[in-house]
Amino acid sequence: MLYDAIVVGAGPAGNLAALRLAEAGHRACVVDWRQNIGDKLCTGIVGRECMARYPVNPGDIYRAANSATLVSPSGKRFKLAKTRPQAYIVNRVSFVSSIAAQAQQAGATYLLGPKVTGIQLSDRGVAIQTEYQASRDVLQGRLLILASGFASPLVKMAGLAGGGHGNAMIGSQVEVETAGVEETEVYLGNAVAPGSFGWLVPLADSRALVGIATRKKLNGHLPEFVSSLQKSGKVRAAVKKPQNWGIPVRPLPKTYAERVLVVGDAAGLAKPTTGGGIYYALLSGEIAVKTAGGAIARGDFSARMLREYEKGWKAVLGKELRIGYLARVLYEVLGDRQIDSLLESVLAKDVQEDFLASEDFSFDWHSVLIKKAVNHRVAGRVIASFGPDSSGLARAVPMSRDEAVQPFVPQP
Ligand SMILES: Cc1cc2nc3c(=O)[nH]c(=O)nc-3n(C[C@H](O)[C@H](O)[C@H](O)COP(=O)(O)OP(=O)(O)OC[C@H]3O[C@@H](n4cnc5c(N)ncnc54)[C@H](O)[C@@H]3O)c2cc1C
Numbered sequence: 001m002l003y004d005a006i007v008v009g010a011g012p013a014g015n016l017a018a019l020r021l022a023e024a025g026h027r028a029c030v031v032d033w034r035q036n037i038g039d040k041l042c043t044g045i046v047g048r049e050c051m052a053r054y055p056v057n058p059g060d061i062y063r064a065a066n067s068a069t070l071v072s073p074s075g076k077r078f079k080l081a082k083t084r085p086q087a088y089i090v091n092r093v094s095f096v097s098s099i100a101a102q103a104q105q106a107g108a109t110y111l112l113g114p115k116v117t118g119i120q121l122s123d124r125g126v127a128i129q130t131e132y133q134a135s136r137d138v139l140q141g142r143l144l145i146l147a148s149g150f151a152s153p154l155v156k157m158a159g160l161a162g163g164g165h166g167n168a169m170i171g172s173q174v175e176v177e178t179a180g181v182e183e184t185e186v187y188l189g190n191a192v193a194p195g196s197f198g199w200l201v202p203l204a205d206s207r208a209l210v211g212i213a214t215r216k217k218l219n220g221h222l223p224e225f226v227s228s229l230q231k232s233g234k235v236r237a238a239v240k241k242p243q244n245w246g247i248p249v250r251p252l253p254k255t256y257a258e259r260v261l262v263v264g265d266a267a268g269l270a271k272p273t274t275g276g277g278i279y280y281a282l283l284s285g286e287i288a289v290k291t292a293g294g295a296i297a298r299g300d301f302s303a304r305m306l307r308e309y310e311k312g313w314k315a316v317l318g319k320e321l322r323i324g325y326l327a328r329v330l331y332e333v334l335g336d337r338q339i340d341s342l343l344e345s346v347l348a349k350d351v352q353e354d355f356l357a358s359e360d361f362s363f364d365w366h367s368v369l370i371k372k373a374v375n376h377r378v379a380g381r382v383i384a385s386f387g388p389d390s391s392g393l394a395r396a397v398p399m400s401r402d403e404a405v406q407p408f409v410p411q412p
Contacts, residue, residue: 014032048085
């Protein structure tokens with residue numbers, strides 16, 4: 001069988017791509033070594049916009065979240081609340097599997113178990129080598145969509161440059177039993193997660209996920225975080241073993257080549273601020289199929305033709321990835337006292353409303369809020385006070401003359 005497209009990876013990106021290909025009548029084949037589709041380390045939080053565009057079955061939603069509490073390095077708690085849900089904590093395995101089931105119903109072929117071990121690209125097509133237990137096979141296709149997740153070695157096999165480890169966070173997460181935790185809590189400060197943040201996310205019953213993600217070196221940070229939550233009475237005990245997996249914070253330099261498109265985490269398309277990647281993976285799968293459909297129809301799989309995909313995702317995600325990354329770079333150099341003063345300035349009761357109440361507030365799109373903070377009469381001064389490290393962000397987010405900020409000295 002010659003497939004129009006072989007999709008490697010049945011995560012959010014690959015399944016959505018397969019669904020859209022099959023809906024358009026193309027012969028799509030998805031290969032994933034994972035038998036339990038979607039069972040990859042993740043917290044399973046998606047924003048309101050993602051939910052509206054890619055609905056999750058009501059039975060697979062653990063919770064709708066219209067509030068969360070941020071805990072500063074010095075232990076001050078800031079509750080952020082909106083009247084309607086901003087995000088949903090979902091059963092990720094069921095959600096991702098349900099997209100795969102729709103793709104299968106629409107006609108996509110799924111091969112679960114085989115691992116893709118080799119890629120051969122030629123003028124005539126794509127040959128994919130797979131291995132499963134003792135057997136080897138070769139699949140033939142016209143186009144290859146790599147949806148194989150974080151740091152996939154297949155990207156280099158397809159002749160593209162990989163993302164590099166400096167461009168990723170390591171996420172570490174454990175499932176715990178909690179004592180009455182009803183709301184997501186986000187913990188900031190270098191003791192919890194250097195240059196980043198930790199989370200306590202309630203699922204159903206009394207289960208919750210505790211995790212951290214950072215680009216800096218982890219050295220017993222997760223066990224210490226869990227033990228601090230135990231001391232504060234929020235967590236009873238860990239009920240599963242901790243797991244680690246990477247999250248990209250920058251896109252690949254190039255996400256297409258002749259007969260190849262790279263989507264989702266494999267392409268580095270996750271939010272550099274929080275590491276959330278489900279929505280961007282879905283969007284990139286969708287955008288890839290727009291280009292793929294045209295290529296299949298014309299029989300033109302040249303890099304020139306497939307370049308449209310990169311233009312497409314850049315138009316939607318490019319600004320977010322660029323500004324989000326600069327904000328991350330700035331945040332990563334802050335000491336705990338600076339993080340404290342940033343939170344005090346942005347989340348002070350009178351200022352908080354400027355951000356939270358505005359229509360710009362979004363779980364999925366952060367660049368507008370970052371821009372707003374840089375230009376804000378109070379928060380902007382605090383950010384400018386972080387010195388040269390804030391200049392990259394300030395340059396990317398030009399300030400109007402009226403909004404130009406004066407240096408601000410944090411209170412001792
Ligand atoms: C700790 C942690 C928490 C997270 N929490 C959230 C969150 O709450 N919300 C959010 O939006 N994002 C979150 N993310 C990020 C999110 O999980 C990813 O961005 C998202 O899963 C990317 O989807 P994807 O389809 O690109 O790749 P993946 O979901 O990684 O899927 C890739 C698939 O490819 C398969 N594969 C890889 N190589 C091969 C091969 N050689 N042969 C066959 N199959 C192969 C894998 O088995 C896998 O199923 C989190 C990440 C981590 C690490």
